[in-house]
Amino acid sequence: MTGGPIDAAVFDALVEMTGGELSFVDELVDTYLDDGTRQVAALQEAVAADDVSAFVLPAHSLKSNSLNVGATELGGLCRDLEEQARTGDVPDAAGRVAAIAAGFAAAREALLAQRAARARS
Amino acid sequence: MTPTIENGAGLPGRVLVVDDTAFNRQLLARLLRGLGHEPVEAEDGRQALARLRDPDEPPIDVILLDIVMPEMDGYQVLAALRDDPALRHLPVIVISGVDELESVVRCLEMGAADYLPKSVDPAILKARIASSLARKRLHDAEREALDRQGASNEVLAIMSRSAFDLQVVLDAVVRAAVRLCRADYGVAYVLDGEAYRVAASAGGTPELDAWEREHPIRPGRDSVVGRVALIGEAIGVDDVLADQEYLATPGQATSGYRTLLGVPIEQAGTISGVLALTRNEVRPFSAAERALATGFGEQAAIGIANARLLETIERQRGQLARFLSPQVAALVSSPAGEALLAGHRREITAMFCDLRNFTGFSESAEPEEVLGFLRRYHATVGALVVEHEGTLEHFAGDGIMVFFNDPALQDDHAARAVRMSIAIRERFVEIGEEWRRRGHVLQVGIGIATGYATMGRIGFEGRYDYGGVGNAIILASRLSGEAAAGEILVSQRTHAALDGQIEAVAAGERQLKGFSRPIPVYAVGAPGAVTESAGIVGGGAAEIAS
Numbered sequence: 199m200t201g202g203p204i205d206a207a208v209f210d211a212l213v214e215m216t217g218g219e220l221s222f223v224d225e226l227v228d229t230y231l232d233d234g235t236r237q238v239a240a241l242q243e244a245v246a247a248d249d250v251s252a253f254v255l256p257a258h259s260l261k262s263n264s265l266n267v268g269a270t271e272l273g274g275l276c277r278d279l280e281e282q283a284r285t286g287d288v289p290d291a292a293g294r295v296a297a298i299a300a301g302f303a304a305a306r307e308a309l310l311a312q313r314a315a316r317a318r319s
Numbered sequence: 320m321t322p323t324i325e326n327g328a329g330l331p332g333r334v335l336v337v338d339d340t341a342f343n344r345q346l347l348a349r350l351l352r353g354l355g356h357e358p359v360e361a362e363d364g365r366q367a368l369a370r371l372r373d374p375d376e377p378p379i380d381v382i383l384l385d386i387v388m389p390e391m392d393g394y395q396v397l398a399a400l401r402d403d404p405a406l407r408h409l410p411v412i413v414i415s416g417v418d419e420l421e422s423v424v425r426c427l428e429m430g431a432a433d434y435l436p437k438s439v440d441p442a443i444l445k446a447r448i449a450s451s452l453a454r455k456r457l458h459d460a461e462r463e464a465l466d467r468q469g470a471s472n473e474v475l476a477i478m479s480r481s482a483f484d485l486q487v488v489l490d491a492v493v494r495a496a497v498r499l500c501r502a503d504y505g506v507a508y509v510l511d512g513e514a515y516r517v518a519a520s521a522g523g524t525p526e527l528d529a530w531e532r533e534h535p536i537r538p539g540r541d542s543v544v545g546r547v548a549l550i551g552e553a554i555g556v557d558d559v560l561a562d563q564e565y566l567a568t569p570g571q572a573t574s575g576y577r578t579l580l581g582v583p584i585e586q587a588g589t590i591s592g593v594l595a596l597t598r599n600e601v602r603p604f605s606a607a608e609r610a611l612a613t614g615f616g617e618q619a620a621i622g623i624a625n626a627r628l629l630e631t632i633e634r635q636r637g638q639l640a641r642f643l644s645p646q647v648a649a650l651v652s653s654p655a656g657e658a659l660l661a662g663h664r665r666e667i668t669a670m671f672c673d674l675r676n677f678t679g680f681s682e683s684a685e686p687e688e689v690l691g692f693l694r695r696y697h698a699t700v701g702a703l704v705v706e707h708e709g710t711l712e713h714f715a716g717d718g719i720m721v722f723f724n725d726p727a728l729q730d731d732h733a734a735r736a737v738r739m740s741i742a743i744r745e746r747f748v749e750i751g752e753e754w755r756r757r758g759h760v761l762q763v764g765i766g767i768a769t770g771y772a773t774m775g776r777i778g779f780e781g782r783y784d785y786g787g788v789g790n791a792i793i794l795a796s797r798l799s800g801e802a803a804a805g806e807i808l809v810s811q812r813t814h815a816a817l818d819g820q821i822e823a824v825a826a827g828e829r830q831l832k833g834f835s836r837p838i839p840v841y842a843v844g845a846p847g848a849v850t851e852s853a854g855i856v857g858g859g860a861a862e863i864a865s
Contacts, residue, residue, distance in 0.1 A: 208438075215350065215441055222349060229342045255339070258387045262416055262437050263342045 203304040204312065208268035220316065227309050230267050234260055238302050241279075241295045253283035253291070260298070264305065272301035332380035332452040333357045337367040337396065338414065339388040347383060347414075347439065354445050364391025368399055371406055381451045382411045383435070386422050393422075397429040408458045410451035414439075467611065470495040474618055483629040488622030489519035493594070496615040497521045500608040502596035504576065506531060507584070507619055508544055509592040513537060515544055518592070523574065530570035536593075541566035544593045547581040551590050553613055555580045557603040580604040582616035584623060591623055592616075650726045650785075659726050660785070662775030667724045668736040668767060668813060669792045670709070671799035672700065672743060674717040675762045684759060692754065692761070693717070699746050707739035712786050720796070722787060725774045733769050733809075733816035737843055740765045740807045741821075747805075766798025768810035797831040798840060807843040814841040 216222050237256040244252035261276035275298050282288045334356050336347045348358035359379065361367035368391070371379055382400075386393035393413060400406045410432040415423045423434045432454065433447050477491040489507045497505035504523030508515035514535035520528050538548035541564060546554045556579045559565045576597035584592030594616045596604065604612070650656045674680075674696075681689045700719055704711050708729065709721040721739070723732035747763050754761050772789025791810070798808040814823050822844045828837035 211438075215439065216346075217353060226342060226345060229345050233340055233342050255387065255389055259340045263340055265416070266342065266346070266438060 203269055203271060203301065203308045205268040205270045208265070208270060209312075212266060212268065224313060227267065227313065230263050231306055231309070233263060234302050234306070238295075238299050241298060245292050245295050248291075250283055250286055250288050250291070253279055253288060257283060257298075260302070264302075267305070267309065269301070269305040272298065272305050275301055330449075330452055330456065331355045331357065332448065332455070333359060333377060334448065335359045335361060335367060335370065335379045335382045337361045337364065337382060337388070337393075338385040339363055340385075343385065343414070343437075347444075350439060350441050350444055351448070353441070354448065356448065363388045364393065364396040364399070367391075367396055371400075371409070372403075379409065380455050381448055382409055383414055384411050384426075384431070385414050386419065386426065393426060394429065397426060397431060401430050408455070408462075410454050412447055412451055467499055470499050471614070474615070478618065478622060478625075483625055485622055485626035486519065488625075489619055490521070492615050492619045492622065493519045493521045496594060496596060496612055500580070500596050500604060500612050501598075502580075502604075503599045504528075504574065504597045506595045507592060508536060508595065509584070509623065510548075510590070511535065515548060515593055523597075527570055527574040527576075530568070530573060534568070534570065540564045542568075543579040543581040544595050547583050547593045547595075548590050551583050551585065553580070553582040553609055553616075555604050555609065558601045575599055577601045578603055580609060580612055582609070582612045584616050584619045586620055586624055586627075592619060594619055659774075660776040662773055664771060664773050665725050666732075666770065667722050667772050667774065667787065667789075667791060668732040668769040668816070669772070669787070669795035670721045670723070670736045670740060670765065670767045671795045672719045672721075672740070672763055672765045673799055675764050675804040676760055677717040680759050680761055688757075692759075695750060699750060700743055703739055703742050703746065707735050707742070709735065709739060710785070713784065718799075720792075722774070725787070726785075733767075733813045734820055736767050736769075737807070737809065737813070737817060737821050737823075740767060741843065744805060744807060762804030764799055764802035764804060765807040766795045766800070766802055766809075767807065767813050768792070768794035768798060769813040769816050770794070770810075793833060794831070794838070797833065798829075801829055801831065801840070808840045809843060811839050811841070 212226070213220070213223050216226070237260040240256035241253060241260075244250075244256070257276045257280035261273050261280055264270070264273035264276060275294065279288065279291075279294050279298065282294075288294065334351050336344050336351070336358050338344045338347070338360075339362055344360045344362075348360060351358040359370065361370055367382070367384075370376060371382075382396075384393050384396060391399075397411065400409060400411065407430075411426075411430070413423060413426040413431045413434040414437055415426075415434055416437045426434065432451050435444060435447055474488075474491050474495050478488050481487040489509075493505045493507050496502070502522065504527060505521050506517050506523075507519040509518040510516075514537045516535040517528075517532045520531065523531075536542050536544040536548075539545035540549070543554050543556055543559075543565070556562050556565060558577050559567060559571060559579055560577060574597070576599050578598040578601055579595065580597075581593050581595045583590050584594055594612060596612060598604075650659055680692075684692075696717070697719075701711070704719075704721050707723075708727065709723055710725060710727075712720040712722055721736070723729055723735045729735055743763060743765065751761055768791040770789060770791030772787040772791050774787040775785070777786040777788070778784050791812075794810055798810065802808045808826065809817075809823055817823060823841040824844060826840050826842040828839050830837050
């Protein structure tokens with residue numbers, strides 16, 4: 199999956215961290231996807247409301263969760279947005295949030311595909 | 320790695336995970352469980368503080384704290400913890416991303432114990448939690464030691480303050496035992512006849528307490544108190560419902576206590592009581608708690624011993640008072656007593672009273688009659704001596720000797736002696752009348768003298784009397800012998816001390832045995848209301864004298 203939305207090394211570390219119990223990893227991924235869906239929605243609402251301070255928390259949470267599951271690139275996008283939002287000025291907020299939403303959708307697809315592949319094997 | 324990674328410190332802790340993202344909470348909780356710890360989750364700072372301050376929830380050992388959170392963030396939580404004396408000591412491990420080092424520094428400055436990177440490494444988590452737990456345990460142990468010391472001092476203070484108030488002492492002991500041994504209910508049973516009865520209790524529902532108070536426990540295998548009574552050692556039952564011999568009582572059923580500890584309250588080899596502690600859950604008392612309870616049992620034993628000592632002293636004083644005058648009985652058991660008993664010189668008024676014609680009566684009457692008369696006579700005079708606060712020196716056959724102004728000081732000692740004598744004479748009118756009807760003529764003669772005498776313990780080891788030596792005593796005795804029936808003769812010095820308060824008339828000078836010169840004497844009349852009866856007595860006396 200090198201070059202894909204999910205960094206395999208990070209994901210494997212997560213699996214190892216949980217003691218290799220894949221059912222728990224599935225639960226964690228589900229939680230990540232649920233949380234992420236809400237966080238992306240919150241970011242989009244912040245764009246609509248033109249509320250810069252409302253970017254900080256969802257960007258922060260999505261960042262740390264993404265870094266944990268190996269969605270490293272998405273995590274980077276979120277970090278940039280969070281840092282920018284803390285300064286009080288987010289240039290091209292709509293564009294950034296759109297990129298994060300796309301990144302999250304790609305990560306979701308990759309994670310679910312990976313699970314399906316594991317189930318088949 | 321398996322989820323059951325062994326916990327390095329070997330001690331499981333309750334860890335509060337404070338993070339707004341479910342993902343992190345879930346992951347950390349899973350890891351903590353794998354390390355043998357018990358995770359508790361909070362979604363933000365507000366929830367975390369509410370949980371920490373909830374008295375109904377079990378205490379938290381370590382906090383894992385996220386910094387960026389809605390509602391109340393990590394900094395606010397740290398500030399709140401720092402301001403709360405009850406929570407200040409709790410170790411906090413801050414969870415932070417690698418890009419948040421500045422925040423970590425700020426958190427450490429605010430009192431956080433440690434930090435943990437967000438991409439949690441289980442080995443690091445394990446080490447950090449273990450180190451924080453060790454710190455917390457040390458703090459808890461210190462606080463517990465202080466608490467125990469404090470409670471123990473408190474009980475000792477109460478014991479020294481109210482050494483002889485058994486109830487106060489037992490109440491304090493039971494309260495401290497329940498608190499420090501983390502029991503739900505505690506009872507001090509004290510042996511009463513053949514059963515152990517509740518003497519003090521703390522905690523517990525009113526229903527349970529009422530039941531226990533109404534049901535004394537006998538020695539036996541079917542109860543913990545009974546077993547302690549049988550064996551005389553501390554007995555712990557981890558779960559009463561799993562104990563074959565334990566007989567569950569309605570008291571147990573109403574409260575549902577499960578774990579029991581009983582320690583003996585021992586007095587010279589006798590189990591005079593049992594201190595019992597219960598827990599409403601199956602959670603055996605630790606060795607430290609047993610030792611603590613045993614100490615409280617010993618304090619209760621001292622309390623009981625003190626109370627019994629006091630009872631004994633009171634009883635002895637009561638018994639002494641039946642033989643000695645109340646003043647002397649009190650003196651014997653007072654701290655100043657020894658010095659007074661050793662001897663002292665003081666002005667006293669001595670009164671002698673004996674019966675005219677007693678020798679003839681005791682020869683002619685039946686012995687039972689004589690004893691019956693003497694009992695009546697002694698009872699009558701004894702009551703008057705107590706009433707006038709005289710010190711009874713002796714009751715010997717028909718002779719009675721009473722002092723005033725010793726050991727208790729009395730400004731009006733001469734007047735007291737004379738008033739008491741008048742009262743005796745009056746009462747004797749009735750008694751003498753009764754006996755005259757039976758054919759016996761009995762009357763009192765009284766002598767009173769005032770002067771210095773040496774007062775104290777007289778006699779020999781095993782048979783001491785409280786008495787005095789001095790001219791006044793001899794003079795009183797001689798005057799009593801000189802007095803006609805119904806007559807009260809007083810010395811010149813007594814007469815002077817009366818200062819006209821009680822009428823006495825000069826009755827000439829008498830040559831008395833042991834006195835080289837004739838002694839002026841005065842006869843006490845009966846002023847006011849007494850005149851009539853004195854007249855009767857006087858009449859009687861004339862009859863006898865003739």
